[in-house]
Structure formats: structure tokens, C-alpha cells
Amino acid sequence: MGIIKHKPTSAGRRWASGYTFDEITKDFPEKNLTVALKKSGGRNVYGRITSRHRGGGHKRKWRIIDFKRDKRDVQAKVIAIEYDPNRTSRIALLQYDDSERRYIICPDGLRVGDTVMSGENAEVKVGNALPLEKIPLGIPIYNIELQKGKGAQVARSAGNMSVIMAKEKGFGHIKMPSGEIRLVRLDCFACIGQVGNIERDTISVGKAGRSRYRGIRPYSRGVAKNPVDHPMGGGEGKSSGGRHPTTPWGKATKGLKTRKTKHSDKYIVKRRK
Secondary structure, eight states, X not given: OOEEEOXXXXXXXXXXXXXXXXXXXXXXXOGGGEEEOOOOTTBOTTSOBXXXXXXXXXXXXXXXXXXXXXXXXXXEEEEEEEOOTTSSSOEEEEEETTSOEXXXXXXXXXXXXXXXXXXXXXXXXXXXXXXXXXXXXXXEEESEXXXXXXXXXXXXXXXXXXXXXXXXXXXXXXXXXXXXXXXXXXXXXXXXXOBSOGGGGGOOOOSHHHHHHTTBOOOXXXXXXXXXXXXXXXXXXXXXXXXXXXXXXXXXXXXXOOOOOOGGGGGEEEOOO
């Protein structure tokens, strides 16, 4: 996959960059593997905005991704690499020996014509899914289950990967993409490799309209508002707020820990910070 820098034919185009889409081999998704995607506009079930700056955007269809990889010991062939507008990574279309088709997150290095398999007897190679106890230490992994049979929850976005640091007492010490080290049961499944589309972070949006295509609405800085509208507003001339950064409702936004105590905290060996 390559990055293309656009010619500066306009102010918005000057800094924009995008994908070459060299790896994409199929333009339209499988009809029976898609469902309608309803947009919320950031509103909850009561119609109140709980996530600001959302709305609009291009119409999309949701691709049904196989995060469980529960079709065990059946070989599948990669027949297409596709673009998914709902996630940062690419997706691969698999066709199993019994002709069933499924989508998976496409790892870096997986190509059309390759074969993948899921199960305890699967080979340790890119795209295969195995239980953590069968995966050697230091091998890059992605799509990691935290509970057996629930499906992958960790390391699913573009460029992400984790590593098994150690194994003891039925648990693997997994180094997460954030740097956190966490205990995960060895009977949980994970996929071999690193999620593809690694250069995604180098893309420059370039113009406001391109954010609107993605469903991201504009927002104003707090320091640009009046005191009645934001705690950081007001002041003579330009000011940097005069206080620690906060939300419009006065809650600190930098450095304040908001994570509540969870039952799963006991599985954290080392925090990310």
C-alpha cells in the first residue's frame, strides 16, 4: 500500500494526501455479508446529544467481520482484499473449502491466493488463528480475545499488534499496543501478524470538507468562546485560558483519570503509564 501526495490545485488540496489503493482487488462488498448502518448523529435513545461533533457523512454499509474465527480446522483461501469505510484496516474476503465466505481483518503481508486456517493445529503463519498457548513468545499477534469464545477485542485497528511476553499458571503476559501488560487466559484465540494499512497515521486530511465526508462536524475551541459558553472563554485579546483545560461543563480534560475500578483490573500486570 502506498501514499499519494496530491497536486496543490487548491488550498485544500495543497496539504492533502491519500491512499493509492494498490492492495484493493474488489470494489464492491459481498451483499450477504453487509447490513444497513443507521447513523445516530451522536444522540442516545432519548434523542439527546451525548457525543458531540458527529453527523452527516457519506452513506455506508456495515461489513460483518468474523472476529471469533470459530470455523476450526477448515482451510480458507483469500479471494479478495477490500476497503472498509467503517474501520482503519483493510478486510480480506475468505472462501472456505465448503464455499462459505467470511470477512476477516486483513493483516500486513496477506495476499490474494494465500490460505489461512483457525484451530489448535493451525500453522504459525500470518493470518492464522491459534490459542495463545500454541503461539511462541515474541511473535506479533492481533485480534486477541480477552474471554474465550467472545471474539477478538484487542489490537484490531490499522498497524496494531501485541506480543506474548511470558506464559505462566494458565495465563499469558500480553503487551498491548498501548504498552500495558495484561494477563489473558492461554485458551483464548489470537491471530498471527500485524494489522495492515500501517501507514494510515501519515495521511493528512487536508481540508475541512473531507472530515465532513467522514461524519465529523466542526467544533470551536473553548478559549474562542465567551465566559457564558465555556469556562475557558473570555479574556482581553487572545488568551490561553488562564486555567487548566476543561470541558464546557468544567471537568478537567488533561491528566484527570476517569477510569473507574473494574473487576478486570486484577489482570493488569503493568499500567501503560
